[in-house]
Amino acid sequence: MSFEQILFYLFSGVLVLSAGAVITVRNPVHAAMFLVLCFVTTSALWLLLEAEFLAITLVLVYVGAVMVLFLFVVMMLDINLARMREGFARYLPIGGIVAATAVGIMGLAVGRINFGLDVWPAPPARAADYSNTRELGEQLYTTYVYPFEIASVVLLVAIVAAIALTLRTRPGTRYQKIEEQVVVKKSDRLRVVQLESEGRK
Amino acid sequence: MLENYLPILIFIGIGLVVGGGMIAAGFLLGPHKPDSEKLTSYECGFDAFEDARMKFDVRYYLVAILFIIFDLEIAFLFPWAVVLRDIGMFGFLAMVMFLGILVIGFIYEWKKGALQWE
Amino acid sequence: MNFEIPNFMLAMPEIFVLGMACFILILDLFLSERSRVVTYLLTQATLVGAFLLSLGLYSSARELTFSDSFVLDPMASVLKLAVYAAVFMVLLYSRRYLRERGMFRGEFFVLGLFGVLGMMVMISAHSLLTIYMGLELLSLSMYAMVAMQRDSRVAAEAAMKYFILGAMASAMLLYGMSMIYGVTGSLELGEVSAAVAGQGSQLILIFGLVFLMVGVAFKLGAVPFHMWVPDVYHGASTAVTLYISTAPKLAAFAMLMRLLVDGLGALQPQWHDILLLLAILSLGIGNVVAIAQTNIKRMLAYSGISHVGFLLLGVLSGSPEGYAAGMFYAIVYVLMGLGGFGMVILMSRAGFEADQLEDYKGLNERSPWFALMMMFLMFSMAGVPPFIGFWAKLSVLQAVVDANMVWLAAVAVLFSVIGAFYYLRLIKLMYFDGPLELSPFRPSPDVALLFSVNALAVLLIGLFPSSLMAICRQAMGL
Numbered sequence: 001m002s003f004e005q006i007l008f009y010l011f012s013g014v015l016v017l018s019a020g021a022v023i024t025v026r027n028p029v030h031a032a033m034f035l036v037l038c039f040v041t042t043s044a045l046w047l048l049l050e051a052e053f054l055a056i057t058l059v060l061v062y063v064g065a066v067m068v069l070f071l072f073v074v075m076m077l078d079i080n081l082a083r084m085r086e087g088f089a090r091y092l093p094i095g096g097i098v099a100a101t102a103v104g105i106m107g108l109a110v111g112r113i114n115f116g117l118d119v120w121p122a123p124p125a126r127a128a129d130y131s132n133t134r135e136l137g138e139q140l141y142t143t144y145v146y147p148f149e150i151a152s153v154v155l156l157v158a159i160v161a162a163i164a165l166t167l168r169t170r171p172g173t174r175y176q177k178i179e180e181q182v183v184v185k186k187s188d189r190l191r192v193v194q195l196e197s198e199g200r201k
Numbered sequence: 202m203l204e205n206y207l208p209i210l211i212f213i214g215i216g217l218v219v220g221g222g223m224i225a226a227g228f229l230l231g232p233h234k235p236d237s238e239k240l241t242s243y244e245c246g247f248d249a250f251e252d253a254r255m256k257f258d259v260r261y262y263l264v265a266i267l268f269i270i271f272d273l274e275i276a277f278l279f280p281w282a283v284v285l286r287d288i289g290m291f292g293f294l295a296m297v298m299f300l301g302i303l304v305i306g307f308i309y310e311w312k313k314g315a316l317q318w319e
Numbered sequence: 320m321n322f323e324i325p326n327f328m329l330a331m332p333e334i335f336v337l338g339m340a341c342f343i344l345i346l347d348l349f350l351s352e353r354s355r356v357v358t359y360l361l362t363q364a365t366l367v368g369a370f371l372l373s374l375g376l377y378s379s380a381r382e383l384t385f386s387d388s389f390v391l392d393p394m395a396s397v398l399k400l401a402v403y404a405a406v407f408m409v410l411l412y413s414r415r416y417l418r419e420r421g422m423f424r425g426e427f428f429v430l431g432l433f434g435v436l437g438m439m440v441m442i443s444a445h446s447l448l449t450i451y452m453g454l455e456l457l458s459l460s461m462y463a464m465v466a467m468q469r470d471s472r473v474a475a476e477a478a479m480k481y482f483i484l485g486a487m488a489s490a491m492l493l494y495g496m497s498m499i500y501g502v503t504g505s506l507e508l509g510e511v512s513a514a515v516a517g518q519g520s521q522l523i524l525i526f527g528l529v530f531l532m533v534g535v536a537f538k539l540g541a542v543p544f545h546m547w548v549p550d551v552y553h554g555a556s557t558a559v560t561l562y563i564s565t566a567p568k569l570a571a572f573a574m575l576m577r578l579l580v581d582g583l584g585a586l587q588p589q590w591h592d593i594l595l596l597l598a599i600l601s602l603g604i605g606n607v608v609a610i611a612q613t614n615i616k617r618m619l620a621y622s623g624i625s626h627v628g629f630l631l632l633g634v635l636s637g638s639p640e641g642y643a644a645g646m647f648y649a650i651v652y653v654l655m656g657l658g659g660f661g662m663v664i665l666m667s668r669a670g671f672e673a674d675q676l677e678d679y680k681g682l683n684e685r686s687p688w689f690a691l692m693m694m695f696l697m698f699s700m701a702g703v704p705p706f707i708g709f710w711a712k713l714s715v716l717q718a719v720v721d722a723n724m725v726w727l728a729a730v731a732v733l734f735s736v737i738g739a740f741y742y743l744r745l746i747k748l749m750y751f752d753g754p755l756e757l758s759p760f761r762p763s764p765d766v767a768l769l770f771s772v773n774a775l776a777v778l779l780i781g782l783f784p785s786s787l788m789a790i791c792r793q794a795m796g797l
Contacts, residue, residue: 004203007210050202057276065272069265076261109526110498126202137280141292142322146330146385148295150440150452151277152302153337154459155270157433159306160344161463162270163315164426166263168469176318291324305341312348 008048015041028074036067050126053133263315274303326384329391332372332399333439339365340432347425355423362428363410366435370403379793383445387507390445393794394576394646398442398569405566405653406435408769412661413558415763419669420556422468430467431562434460438570445581447496447506450574454492454538457570458485461563465555477554484537484547492534498527499583508582516585525589531578532593538571539627542600549612552620557667557674560616561660564623565653568630572649575634576642587637594635595727601628602731606738616674618741619659622700625738626652632731633715641718643795644711647788651711654780658696658773665689665762665770679745681754689760689767690749692774699777701742702735707781714788 018037025031039062046055109115140148281288281296288295310316327334339361347358373396381392410431417423437457444450462485466478500506502523503514515524537544552560579590605625612618630652633645666673673679683690699706712735719728762770780787 047206048203052202052206053280057279061269061272061276065269069262069269072265073262106526109522114522128202128204130202131283132202133280133283137284138287140277141281141284141288141295143386144388144448145291145295145325146388147446147448147452148277149298149302150449150456152274152299153433153436154452154456155274156302156306156341157430157456157459157463158270159267159303159310160426160429160433161459162263162266163310163313164424164430165463165466165469166259166266167313167315168259291322302337302341305345309344309348312345 004048008045011041011044011048015045029071032067032071032074035070036063039063039067050130051132053136267310267315270306271303274300323386325386325389326382329376329382329384330389330443331376332369333436333443335372336365336369336432336436336439339368340429340436343425343432344429347429350425355425358425358428359410359414359423362432363407365432366403366407366410369435369439370400370407373399373403383509387509388446388449389443391443393796394573395443397790397794398573398646399439401650401653402435402438402442402566402569405569405657406431406562408657408661408773409558409561409565411769412561412657412664412766415766416556416558416664416667420468422556422558424467427464427467430460430464434464434562435566438566441570441577442573444574444577445508447500447508447511447578447582450577451489451493451496453570454574455489457567458489458538461559461567464559464562465551467559468556471554471556473554474556477551480554481547481551488534488537488544491530491537495527495530495532495534498523498530502527508577511582512584515583519585524583524586528583528586528589529593531583532590532597535571535575535578536597538574539568539630540624541597541627541631542604542624545601545604545624548624549617549620552623553614553616553674557616557660557663557672561657561664564620564660565656568623568627568656569649569653572630572634572646576645579634580642591635591637594631598628598631598635599727599730601625601631602734603628606734609738609741610744612741613676614674615663615676615679615745616660618676618745619656619663622659622738622741623652623656625734626656626700628734629712629715629731632719632727636718636722636724638718638722639795639797640721640792641715643788643792643797644714644718646794647791648711648715650787650791651707651780654773655696655700655708655777658770658777659700661766661770661773662693662696665766666760676745676748677755680748680752682749682760684754685757686760689762689770692771693749694746695774695778697742697746699781701739703739705778705781707777707784710781710784710788 015038018034018041021034022031022038025034039058043055043058043063046052046058113119277299278296281292285293343358343361343365346361347355350357376391377393377396379393381390383390410428414423417427434457437453437455437460440453440456441450442453444453462478462482465481466475468474496506499511502518502521503511505511505514518524533544537547540548552564555563579587583590601624605621605623605628609618609621609625612621626648630645630648633641633643633648635641636644663673666678671678679693682693695706699708702708702712704710712731716728716731719725719731
């Protein structure tokens with residue numbers, strides 16, 4: 001077994017175990033942390049496939065941003081842990097059978113016999129100065145410009161949807177108006193009143 | 202290509218050993234005699250008033266979601282910057298278009314008051 | 320680098336819809352609540368403009384651009400025209416409904432337009448990636464539209480179910496696509512098709528196909544991936560139900576055609592079997608479970624599932640005639656679905672959803688004309704001649720018989736006879752039961768007119784079905 005294969009099995013082993021932990025641990029914060037571990041090991045797997053840009057993006061976007069939000073939500077949300085786990089044991093047998101069957105069939109179909117390295121040889125390893133990011137960039141903004149632009153539309157829809165679903169302006173809310181604060185003059189705020197001085201009686 | 206990432210692997214190994222080692226050392230060497238008072242969460246010497254979990258204004262999530270969307274957008278900029286010289290005017294305009302569409306989203310959220318704090 | 324500057328002219332309708340959607344999004348910010356109608360009118364104008372653009376681009380040639388990830392062929396043109404028309408009618412129907420429920424907001428229309436854009440992308444897709452992007456654009460818009468009624472618990476629940484199940488289905492679809500990409504080495508459907516033809520029925524390809532089918536069946540709402548359909552149709556406000564139950568079916572049909580016929584045509588024997596199973600289950604479960612429903616939106620949802628079964632029958636026959644019949648069925652289903660949910664909108668008023676079957680009791684006494692129109696629609700859905708639904712079913716059955724599957728045609732007929740029961744039950748409620756309320760039925764004139772036109776179209780096209788059929792046959796190159 002080559003060093004890379006050992007790494008592959010190591011990372012995928014951790015990935016599968018932590019993915020299992022995500023759905024079985026009691027504390028949702030721990031589940032989110034295991035999900036972070038899943039992402040990190042997945043990114044290691046991608047790196048083994050020489051997809052370095054995707055690997056780094058996964059860590060940057062998912063671990064760096066999405067999971068932080070996720071943890072934030074999980075820590076703050078008012079969730080009833082006991083109720084969340086209700087029915088887990090009830091649906092475990094049937095869910096387990098379905099999952100086991102699916103995994104079994106998938107293993108048979110994409111297992112060693114049909115999809116092993118002797119049937120589909122691995123592409124040759126890249127040289128040390130190979131840049132996956134460059135390769136991706138050359139295709140993404142020219143050949144795949146159409147899906148690329150649609151991606152930005154999807155992000156736009158995400159913005160619109162997020163705002164339309166969560167933003168609720170309450171009447172009578174007071175905002176800071178910075179431009180008014182800046183242009184304010186002394187005469188707007190200060191009134192000098194002349195008072196007759198009165199002598200001590 | 203993978204040989205470039207060997208240092209990172211070594212760092213992961215060192216990180217695991219150091220991080221895990223510290224926790225293990227603390228666990229093994231330090232005295233620990235827990236009792237029920239020590240295990241309760243510390244809140245300025247009072248008994249804890251309520252659960253740390255509570256209803257939260259959905260606005261916080263909105264800000265976080267908007268951040269993620271623009272974070273994703275940035276991810277698209279990296280390969281573009283790397284190959285900007287090779288992809289010519291077309292590639293440049295493709296990104297201008299991409300950013301333009303997202304700027305519309307930005308104008309929308311700004312004008313809508315999603316960035317306002319109450 | 321060999322890269323060809325794409326021909327933007329072909330994608331003009333998409334660009335137009337995108338530009339207008341962005342414009343409306345910004346413009347809506349500056350409109351006061353009273354002038355919100357401008358947003359609505361502009362949205363409708365966008366659909367009309369896109370209709371004209373697509374009509375102008377119609378040609379019998381098949382043209383590829385954007386490095387072959389975009390295709391404009393007659394099927395794409397016809398389906399796009401049908402999508403614009405359907406969404407136009409959806410918005411016409413729902414205007415008053417949205418106003419009465421405080422949902423007349425700019426975002427609703429903008430999301431609707433983005434959904435239309437997603438459908439257009441799916442219909443014109445010629446690469447796995449484009450299909451997926453279009454699907455995500457459409458789905459994301461629809462999830463948001465369902466959830467938009469924020470104060471309603473059912474709507475929130477429906478949106479949640481729809482989103483989680485939809486994300487699962489997208490993941491399945493993506494996994495299947497990745498398998499097919501791995502084996503064929505290309506995302507572009509032409510190259511996929513050539514590679515598949517060269518390699519024959521590899522196990523890995525079939526593996527990918529199965530996952531693709533899960534995703535597509537979910538989007539179509541075919542049994543056993545139908546669980547979301549009744550819940551979402553029921554939970555969403557009727558205007559949104561009207562949207563998601565009609566036009567996206569056309570896009571899902573296009574996705575089915577692109578993936579199975581354009582991409583994996585060489586695997587026809589394999590996907591034939593999968594479609595057969597989906598079709599029979601959809602016909603059976605859709606028709607039988609619909610009988611047990613007391614909510615008309617749920618009933619129409621199950622009826623929609625059974626219609627999807629029929630649509631799949633046309634595709635699985637594997638001939639251009641069958642595809643044309645499937646397309647004809649899809650368009651006819653959209654017309655009838657518009658009428659069906661339009662009827663619920665027509666009956667509803669502020670604070671009254673009219674989504675129970677009892678609400679239709681004795682409608683004949685209150686308004687004979689609308690009872691008659693509803694009867695037309697129900698007859699058409701049940702497949703009674705001379706309404707359009709009959710011809711749609713007939714053409715599909717003909718294709719099935721031509722493919723030497725007489726038994727399958729018999730099964731389909733049997734289930735549609737069972738299905739006729741719940742359509743006729745509604746007619747019985749309208750004509751033979753006493754009304755629950757005696758107040759005269761006064762619908763708003765615009766919806767009433769639209770509904771009448773819709774129902775009469777079902778009759779009129781049914782009397783002269785050959786022109787629509789000819790368009791569909793032409794679209795399939797016949």
